[in-house]
Each structure stands twice: as structure tokens, then as C-alpha cells.
Amino acid sequence: MKTYTPMIQQYLKIKAEVPDAFLFFRLGDFYxxxxxxxxxxxxxxxITLTARDGGVEEKIPMCGxxxxxxxxxxEQLIAKGFKVAICEQTEDPKQTKGVVKREIVQMITPGTVMEARSLxxxxxxxxxxxxxxxxxxxxIAHLDLSTGESKVTLVETLEECIHxxxxxxxxxxxxSSEENPExxxxxxxxxxHSFSIMDECSEEPAFKEVLLDLKQEKLTNAMCRLLHYTKLTQKRSLDHLxxxxxxxIDSFLRMDPNSKRNLELTETIRGNGKKGSLVWxxxxxxxxxxxxxxxxxxDRPLINRTEINFRLSAVEGFIEAYFERQTLRDALKEVYDLERLAGRVAFGNVNARDLVQLKKSLQQVPLIQQTLTQTEHPEIGKLADKMDPCKDLAEMLEKAIxxxxxxxxxxxxxxKDGYNAELDQYRDAGRNGKTWIAELEQKERQKTGIRSLKIGYNRxxxxxxxxxxxxxxxLQEGMYERxxxxxxxxxxxxPELKEKEELILQAEEKSTELEYRLFQELREMVKNEIPRLQTLAQEVSRxxxxxxxxxxxxxQRYVKPEFNNDRTILIEEGRHPVIEKVMDAQEYVPNNCKMSKECEMLLITGPNMSGxxxxxxQVALTAILGQIGCFVPAEKANLPIFDRIFTRIGAADDLVSxxxxxxxxxxxxxxALAHATQNSLILFDEIGRGTSTYDGMALAQxxxxxxxxxxGAKTLFSTHYHELVxxxxxxxxxxxxxxxxxxQDGHVVFLHKIKKGPADKSYGIHVAKLANLPSPLIERANELLKGFEAPSAKQELREQDTVGQLSLFGEVKEKKVKKQNQSRIQREVLNLDVLEMTPLEALNELYRLQKLAKTETN
Structure with a gap:
């Protein structure tokens, strides 16, 4: 450290405080x-990498x-998962000898972003x-720093914690630094991918308001850890929390992340985009x-019937009140993001335009309340009663900005003029002074006779x-001073202009300083109203x-669902909500789903691509829509309230693990099997693929x-194993x-209609034909299929399967077969390198061996 220049020594000392972050070190106009x-x-x-002298022989790498x-x-660094520490000058360089004092004023991390462009x-x-x-x-405690929302929960297992x-x-x-690295x-x-360490989890007086409703020490522990980290990184007021x-988590319908992904609730499986998801x-x-x-x-559908019915009743009221709903939509369009505004006010980075947006938002609330009461619907009327229009705050902002x-x-x-008497005096002096200068210019032109004479200003x-x-x-001698x-x-x-200049400039400078001071006072007044604004934001959001x-x-022509206690599913003419919208002009084929106490499980067969x-x-999405309080895509729906939904749909490798x-x-x-209850819904699609036929079939059964x-959960189980019917x-x-x-004419036509009883055929080769596989290949597959479906071939396959499937990964123990008892077919089979063959090569080899077997039999 002694060999470096004082500025580099200062940098290294501050950098030691944040070893896991980029240090943006302020030097003049650059970081x-x-x-x-x-x-x-x-x-x-x-960006360009340069170097500078730092007091040692080799130059120090530098960029800015x-x-x-x-x-x-x-924003770019945060998006890549890095952290950034902002280091600013905290002294006036003009009043300091030597190195200007600098301190970290804020840490920006992937979880503490506040800039609107990054959210x-x-x-x-x-x-x-x-x-x-x-x-x-x-x-587990979590908070959104941009809105002030904070929550905490307790889970019993590591699996639930990860979920x-x-x-x-x-x-x-x-x-904690001592937490399980697993x-x-x-x-x-x-x-x-972004992790940080904070060992401090003690309670502090500054946390009192946030911890108000936490009665368990375990919950307080996680919340305090989070608050200590937030306080350390942000280094400013967090009054908006x-x-x-x-x-x-048991108070809501539970779905593990894989189930949510399979159902495409907030993003699609392919592309991870919003379009095509339920939220879209x-x-x-x-x-x-x-x-x-x-x-x-x-993300968290309800399981409380009273709350579900409140939402459904309100939705029904809004459907009936079409014109009032349109008025509401127009009014809501003018409402600013009150939650994030409160966060920005607390951070001290709002501007005058933000406060104008706040004023305009608050001015919409009386219209919203009036419209809600006009519907004459009791549940909707309750929404109006809970809204505080913050009239005093709106009036103050109207007068001020x-x-x-x-x-x-x-x-x-x-x-605005008239808001502050002192500001009005300064402005009057400035405006009158400028009027005086304009008049002086005209007077001097007349006095000198110089029409191009002008009075100007520079700094x-x-x-x-x-x-x-x-x-x-x-000009006359001595008329003006050069x-x-x-x-x-x-x-x-x-002399007269010089005197007026001093008056005007002082008025402008003092006016600007006073305006900024008045704005800071306004901001503090708004800051004191943050709890009211957050409560209003919650009601407007709902x-x-x-x-x-x-x-x-x-x-979309949805209907109000009903709920029962006898675990009956009755969906008449149900539709998949997202696919129906994506199809647009095309007509979606609806289907019924009826499951009672006598029917706990549907075994669904049918060809690929049939639906x-x-x-x-669509059954799962109908249940989810109903339990979030929305109408559902059907002609009629009577459902149980599910506590959990499990899905196993589609094929996906987890290559990372x-x-x-x-x-x-x-x-x-x-x-699913470990956590499902009698009140759960299970969707299993093609369980048993990826292994041998009889292995898969045995597992599925x-x-x-x-x-x-x-x-005993309600279960929909689709399969290609027709033997399971x-x-x-x-x-x-x-x-x-x-x-x-x-x-029809040798082509398969999918009717997309669910009917009772098992499917009679698989149609796999027909689907391959639809995918435009080569015609010779399709013909060969049909020829092989006829051979496989022959009674003798089926019996031979069963006998071979009793030997068991060879492991692809474990050590293979070959069965010793006496050479004198080996037939030609046995020797041929033992010499095959199955793992190096393509599926088509395997089929051709199987066909050759079958012909050989027929020859030996004859």
C-alpha cells in the first residue's frame, strides 16, 4: 500500500469493503x-482497457x-448477475487539501435494483x-425493494424450501456463511445464480415496523437477515418497506415448479416467452x-371457498355492469404505478413529473369510487369503501406543481405561482428586471439612433x-463603459445596467434554490403518506x-364455476383457454370431463397428436382459473377445491444435474406419489417411456x-400401453x-373428441406419415408392423422380455450359453452390437433374423 499513490491507496481500501462487487470509483466526470x-x-x-501510473513500476489496468x-x-452488469458498488466524493474538492474523501453510497445487486429500465x-x-x-x-423472507412488499414463511423440508x-x-x-452449501x-x-452472505440477523429498532406482525422467532430471524443486508447495501431510508x-404455503393451492412449467402458467415451455401462457x-x-x-x-390460487366466492361474485358483478366497467378501465389507465412510486419517494429519486403523475392518479380515485357505487353490486361496493383517495395530498400537489x-x-x-410568497417575490423581481432590460434596449436604440444595438447576457x-x-x-464620448x-x-x-444585473441574477439564483428546497419539502410530505399510498395501491390492484x-x-364466453364437497368433477364442453385463443378464428373442439366418487381415475388412450x-x-387450467376467482372456459363447471396439482407432461432432460x-x-x-392427497389432482402423461416396453408397462401399471x-387423488393418466386398459x-x-x-382413404383424421372406452389402434405410423417421413420408410414400417402383430411374434417378444432388460450404464453380466446348444440365430444375436445401431438398422436386423428363424423352422 505504501508504494501506491494516495488515490490508489484510497481505492484499494474501499475496494476491500466490497470484494465481490465492481467498484465504480468516482473521478471527475467518470466512474x-x-x-x-x-x-x-x-x-x-x-469498453477500452487503458492503464495509469499508480506509484509503482508497472502501470495499473484501468477503464471507466x-x-x-x-x-x-x-444495468448490463446486473443482468449478468454481478454486483456494483457506487463510490462518490463526499467532500467539496475546493475545500479539501489532498485526496478528496470518498465513500460507497449504494450497492446495486441483482435483487436490489430500483431503476425503472431494469425492472x-x-x-x-x-x-x-x-x-x-x-x-x-x-x-424464508422475501421483499420487493421497488414496491416495499415483504413476506415471510416457514417450510418443513429442504425440498419445499427450494420449491x-x-x-x-x-x-x-x-x-448465512454457515448454511448448507448443497x-x-x-x-x-x-x-x-446470485448469492450473498449476511450473518447478522439481530433485531434493531429500525426494523420495528417491518417486524410488527411476526410472532415466531424463526420468521423474525430470516426477515432480520434480509433487512440487515438491504440496509448494508442501500445505505438510505427504507421507510417504504x-x-x-x-x-x-398450505393456505394456497400448491404446485411445484415443474407442474407450473408444464401447465405454462406464466411462460411457455418452448422459448420461455409470455405469449402462449395463461398470464398472457x-x-x-x-x-x-x-x-x-x-x-x-x-402463482397462488386460493383454497378458501369464501375468498374464492367473493372474487367470483365481484367478477359476475363487473360482467353485468358493462358500461361501468368500461369507465373503470379508462380511469385505471390513468393511474400511475403507486407502489413503485412510493419506493422511489423513499429512495429520494423522484422528480416533478413523477409527482404530477401521482396527482393525476389520485384525481382518478373519486371517479373510480363513484363508478363502483353505481353498479349497485354489494361486493363491488365494498371495494369502493376501502379506497382512500388521499384528497389532501392530491390538492397539495395540484397547488404546488x-x-x-x-x-x-x-x-x-x-x-406554480402563488404556492410560496417568497418565491413569487423573486420571480417578480426577475421578470420585472427582464422587462426593464427589454425597455432599456428600446430606449438606447432611440437615444443613439443605432437600430442594431442590443442588450445580451452570458455567464x-x-x-x-x-x-x-x-x-x-x-456613440458619444464616455456614454458607456467598455x-x-x-x-x-x-x-x-x-452603472444602471450593472445594478439591475445584480438584482436579476440574485433573484434567479435564489428562486432556483428556493424551488429545489420547496420540492424537497414536498417530497418529504409525500414520503409521510407512503403507508396511505400503499394501501390505496393494494385496493386499486385488486x-x-x-x-x-x-x-x-x-x-371468451367463460362461465361462473360452482364448487362441491363430494370431490365431483363436472365440466361440460370444456376448452383449453390458451389454445382456444391462439386458434382465433378456428373452432376449438370442446370436451366433457365427468369424475365422481365412483370414478377417481381416467385412463386415456389414443394416437399421438390427437389431443x-x-x-x-385443460382440466387442470379450468381448476386453477376457478380457484383464482375467474370464470372458466366451459358451458358448465362444478368442481372440488383442490389442495395440490401435480403434472408429469412432456419429455425433458435435466442435463445440468x-x-x-x-x-x-x-x-x-x-x-406426486409422496405428496398427493385425496383432494389433489394428478396428471400423468405417458409414464414409462424411455425404457423397454415391458419395463415401462410394468411401472405404469x-x-x-x-x-x-x-x-385416491383425482387422476388423469394417458398412455400408449393399450394392454393397461x-x-x-x-x-x-x-x-x-x-x-x-x-x-379416410388411408389417412388418419383426428376428431379431438373424448369418448368412453379404450382406443382400438395406435396410428403411430400414420402420424409418421403426417410428418412426411420418406414413403419407402413408411411402407417398410407397415410391413414390419404386420410381422410384429402376428401371434407368433408377440409370443416370442414376451418370452424374450422375461430375460430382462440389459442396463445401459451398469456392468453387463453375460449369461453363459453352452456353444454346442447355440443355434445360428442365437449366435447372430450374441454378435450384434445393439448400442451402436440406429433404430432403423435395428428394425432391419430384426426383420432379417425373423426371416432366418422362419427358414430354420421350415
Whole structure:
């Protein structure tokens, strides 16, 4: 350290405080980075790497970004999962000898972003902290710094802990340094990559309001850890943080992350985009706050019937009140993001335009309340009663700020005349002074006879009288005092102009300073009203989502569902909501789903592409829509209230954790079997693929029997194993249904209609034909199929399968076969390298061996 210059020593000392972050070190108009930070930043941001002397022999790597455009560079680093520490000068360089004092004023991390450009308007941005306990339980706290929302829960197992953190889509996880490292590994496998350490979890007086509703020490522990980390990184007021709301995950319909992904609730499986998801279909919200609440409701459907019926009743009321709903939508469109505004006020980075938006938002609330009361619907009327229009705040802002203020705050001209008497005096002096100068210009032109004479102003010389050199002869000796000489003109001053200049400039300077001071006072007054604004935001958000449900339900012809206690599913003419919208003009084929106490499981057969998966998904989505309080896509729906939904749909490798498609399938099946209850809904699609035919069939049958006999959950099970349809004779609560298809002129036609009974054919080769596989290949497959379906071939396959499937990964133990007893076919089979053959080569080889067997038999 002694060999470096004082400035570099200061840098290294501050950098030691934040070893895991890029240090943006303010030097003049730039944020500079040195040493390893400079090397990494030049690579990540693609900016020029330079070097500078630092007091040692070798030059120090350096790169920097302009402070006025730093936000864009910070955004890039945060998006890549890095952290950035902002280091500013905290002393006036003019009043300091030596190195100016500098301090870190804020840490920006993936979970603590506040810049609007880095935030998705209709998505929450959570940071979470967790604490593990000796009994195996975990407390999880999470908050959205941009809105002030904070929540905390307690889970019993590590698996539930991981599921919850993935569900809330935490951008950053705060852990103790002694926490189990396996947690970080498991979360990284699930695409959460930003982690931070905070060991301090003690209670502080500053946390009192946030901890108000927390009665359990375990919950307080995680919340305090998170608050300590937030306080350390932000280094400013966090007054907008709301009281942490404790919740239990069992109080909502539970779905693990894989089930949510399979059902495409908030993003599609392919492309991970919003379009094609359930939230894309439903999002007719008019405010950013409503959009975020909609996502939270979709993530956590209700299981409390009273709450569900309240929402459904309100949606019904909004559907009936069409004109009032349109008025509401127009009014909501003018409502600003009150939640994030409160956060920005607390952080001290709002401008005059933000406060005008706040004023306009508050001015919409009386109209919203009036419209709600006009519906004469009791549930909707309750929504109006809970809204506080903050009339006093709206009136104050109306008096204080002009309707179209400038973006900057330091130049003034945004406070209204009449708001402050002192400001009005300064403005009057300034305005009168400028009027006086304009009059003086006319007077001097008349007195000198110089029509081009003008009075101007610049920051260096102040006000001046300018006369071109061609007109200097018209001036009388000693008339003006010379101030500045230009190439083509001379500039002068008079004692009278100098006196007025001082008055005008003082008035403008004092006016600007006073305006900024008045704005700061306004901001503090708004800050004191943050709790009222947040409460209003919650009510407006709820109203927005309910009108959104009504709009979608009316446009898409949805019906109000009913709920029963006898575990009956009755869906008449049900439709898949998203596919129906995507199809647009095309007519969607609806289907019924009827399951009673006598029918706990539907075994669904039918060809590929016929709609088995779609049918299963639409049943689950109908249940989810009903339990979030929305109408459902059907002619009639009577449903039980499900406590959990499990889905195993589609094939996907989990390459990161080294798991094959079949292993993923088995793990998801295990999760469902371990946690499902009699009140759950299970969707199993093609369980048993990825292994040999009889292995897969045996597993599928065993799973069906286990669910039927021991779990008792409502289950939709689709399969290509047609042999399983015979289970309906043994399992009294299993019913066979199939997706109808027919053949016309050798081509398969999918009817997409669910009918009773098992399917009669697979149509796999027909589907291959639809995919335009080569005609010779299709003909060969048909020829092979006839051979496979022959009774003798089926018997031979059964006999071969009793030998068992060879493991692809374990050590293969060859059975010793006496050579003298080996037939030619046996020798041929033993010499085959099955693992190196393509499926088509294997089929051809099987056909050759079959011909050989027939020859030997004859």
C-alpha cells in the first residue's frame, strides 16, 4: 500500500469493503475501475482497457464509464448477475487539501435494483433470505425493494424450501456463511445464480415496523437477515418497506415448479416467452400494479371457498355492469404505478413529473369510487369503501406543481405561482428586471439612433450593450463603459445596467434554490403518506385484476364455476383457454370431463397428436382459473377445491444435474406419489417411456395401482400401453376413455373428441406419415408392423422380455450359453452390437433374423 499513490491507496481500501462487487470509483466526470475490476469490466462491457501510473513500476489496468451514462453499464452488469458498488466524493474538492474523501453510497445487486429500465413493469423483483434450523425446517423472507412488499414463511423440508424460492423467482438469495452449501448448488441447477452472505440477523429498532406482525422467532430471524443486508447495501431510508406478512404455503393451492412449467402458467415451455401462457391470456389489467398482482394470484390460487366466492361474485358483478366497467378501465389507465412510486419517494429519486403523475392518479380515485357505487353490486361496493383517495395530498400537489414540469430539478420553473410568497417575490423581481432590460434596449436604440444595438447576457460577463464596430462613431464620448472587445463589435456596460444585473441574477439564483428546497419539502410530505399510498395501491390492484377477469370472461364466453364437497368433477364442453385463443378464428373442439366418487381415475388412450395432453391440461387450467376467482372456459363447471396439482407432461432432460428424460419422469412421479392427497389432482402423461416396453408397462401399471389404491387423488393418466386398459376390470374406480380418430382413404383424421372406452389402434405410423417421413420408410414400417402383430411374434417378444432388460450404464453380466446348444440365430444375436445401431438398422436386423428363424423352422 505504501508504494501506491494516495488515490490508489484510497481505492484499494474501499475496494476491500466490497470484494465481490465492481467498484465504480468516482473521478471527475467518470466512474473508474482498476486492477481486476478493470480487466473484467472491459471484457463484460466491451469498453477500452487503458492503464495509469499508480506509484509503482508497472502501470495499473484501468477503464471507466461516464457518470451521466453509467446506468446503462450498471444495468448490463446486473443482468449478468454481478454486483456494483457506487463510490462518490463526499467532500467539496475546493475545500479539501489532498485526496478528496470518498465513500460507497449504494450497492446495486441483482435483487436490489430500483431503476425503472431494469425492472419488468408487470413483474415483481424479489430478493430473498433463508435460515436453516437444526430440526430441518427453513424460514424464508422475501421483499420487493421497488414496491416495499415483504413476506415471510416457514417450510418443513429442504425440498419445499427450494420449491418456494423458485416459485417466487428470487433474483438473489441471502444466506448465512454457515448454511448448507448443497442449497446453493441445488438453486444454481434451477437457474438462480446470485448469492450473498449476511450473518447478522439481530433485531434493531429500525426494523420495528417491518417486524410488527411476526410472532415466531424463526420468521423474525430470516426477515432480520434480509433487512440487515438491504440496509448494508442501500445505505438510505427504507421507510417504504411494509410490515412483513407471514403466510403458510398450505393456505394456497400448491404446485411445484415443474407442474407450473408444464401447465405454462406464466411462460411457455418452448422459448420461455409470455405469449402462449395463461398470464398472457388473462392479462387485461390496466395498471402495472394490477399486472403484478395477477401473476401472484396465478402463482397462488386460493383454497378458501369464501375468498374464492367473493372474487367470483365481484367478477359476475363487473360482467353485468358493462358500461361501468368500461369507465373503470379508462380511469385505471390513468393511474400511475403507486407502489413503485412510493419506493422511489423513499429512495429520494423522484422528480416533478413523477409527482404530477401521482396527482393525476389520485384525481382518478373519486371517479373510480363513484363508478363502483353505481353498479349497485354489494361486493363491488365494498371495494369502493376501502379506497382512500388521499384528497389532501392530491390538492397539495395540484397547488404546488405545474402540469408540464421540466425533467431536471436544479433549473427550477416547476413550482406554480402563488404556492410560496417568497418565491413569487423573486420571480417578480426577475421578470420585472427582464422587462426593464427589454425597455432599456428600446430606449438606447432611440437615444443613439443605432437600430442594431442590443442588450445580451452570458455567464462570464453578465448583461452587456453590444454595438457593431461600424456604428461606434454614433456613440458619444464616455456614454458607456467598455466591457469586452469582439472581432466585429464592442460590448459596454452602464452603472444602471450593472445594478439591475445584480438584482436579476440574485433573484434567479435564489428562486432556483428556493424551488429545489420547496420540492424537497414536498417530497418529504409525500414520503409521510407512503403507508396511505400503499394501501390505496393494494385496493386499486385488486379492483384491476377483478375487472380484468370480467373482461376476459366476457370476451371468451367463460362461465361462473360452482364448487362441491363430494370431490365431483363436472365440466361440460370444456376448452383449453390458451389454445382456444391462439386458434382465433378456428373452432376449438370442446370436451366433457365427468369424475365422481365412483370414478377417481381416467385412463386415456389414443394416437399421438390427437389431443390427450391438451385435454389433461385443460382440466387442470379450468381448476386453477376457478380457484383464482375467474370464470372458466366451459358451458358448465362444478368442481372440488383442490389442495395440490401435480403434472408429469412432456419429455425433458435435466442435463445440468445429469438426469435423463426417464429419470426426470420418475422423480416427478415420485414427488406426486409422496405428496398427493385425496383432494389433489394428478396428471400423468405417458409414464414409462424411455425404457423397454415391458419395463415401462410394468411401472405404469404399478403407479396406476398405487394411486388408485393408496393415494385416491383425482387422476388423469394417458398412455400408449393399450394392454393397461384391462385394468378397468380390476380397479373399480378406473374408467377408460379415448381420443377418437378415424381413417379416410388411408389417412388418419383426428376428431379431438373424448369418448368412453379404450382406443382400438395406435396410428403411430400414420402420424409418421403426417410428418412426411420418406414413403419407402413408411411402407417398410407397415410391413414390419404386420410381422410384429402376428401371434407368433408377440409370443416370442414376451418370452424374450422375461430375460430382462440389459442396463445401459451398469456392468453387463453375460449369461453363459453352452456353444454346442447355440443355434445360428442365437449366435447372430450374441454378435450384434445393439448400442451402436440406429433404430432403423435395428428394425432391419430384426426383420432379417425373423426371416432366418422362419427358414430354420421350415
Amino acid at each position: 473508474e475501475m482498476f486492477f481486476d475490476d478493470a480487466l473484467k469490466a472491459s471484457r463484460e462491457l466491451e 464509464v461516464p457518470h451521466h451514462s453509467a446506468a446503462g453499464y450498471i 419488468e413493469e408487470k413483474e415483481n423483483h424479489y430478493i430473498a433470505a433463508l435460515t436453516g434450523f437444526e430440526d430441518g425446517s427453513f424460514s 418456494e424460492l423458485v416459485t417466487i423467482q428470487a433474483r438473489e438469495i441471502v444466506l 442449497i446453493e448448488k441445488m438453486l444454481r441447477e434451477r437457474n438462480i 411494509q410490515a412483513a406478512a407471514p403466510y403458510q 391470456l388473462l392479462d387485461e389489467t390496466m395498471t402495472a400494479m394490477g399486472g403484478r398482482l395477477l401473476r401472484r394470484w396465478i 405545474i402540469d408540464q414540469p421540466p425533467l431536471g430539478l436544479k433549473e427550477g420553473n416547476y413550482i 462570464v460577463f453578465g448583461y452587456y450593450i453590444e454595438v457593431t464596430k461600424a456604428n461606434l462613431g454614433a 466591457r469586452q472587445t469582439l472581432t466585429n463589435a464592442e460590448r459596454f456596460i452602464t 379492483l384491476d385484476v377483478l375487472q380484468c377477469f370480467a373482461t376476459v370472461s366476457e370476451n 390427450k395432453s391438451t385435454y389433461m391440461r 445429469g438426469q435423463s428424460t426417464f429419470m426426470v419422469e420418475m422423480l416427478e412421479a415420485r414427488h 404399478a403407479i396406476i395401482e398405487h394411486v388408485h389404491n393408496k393415494v 384391462d385394468l378397468s376390470k380390476e380397479l373399480e374406480k378406473l374408467v377408460n376413455v379415448h381420443v377418437a380418430a378415424t381413417e
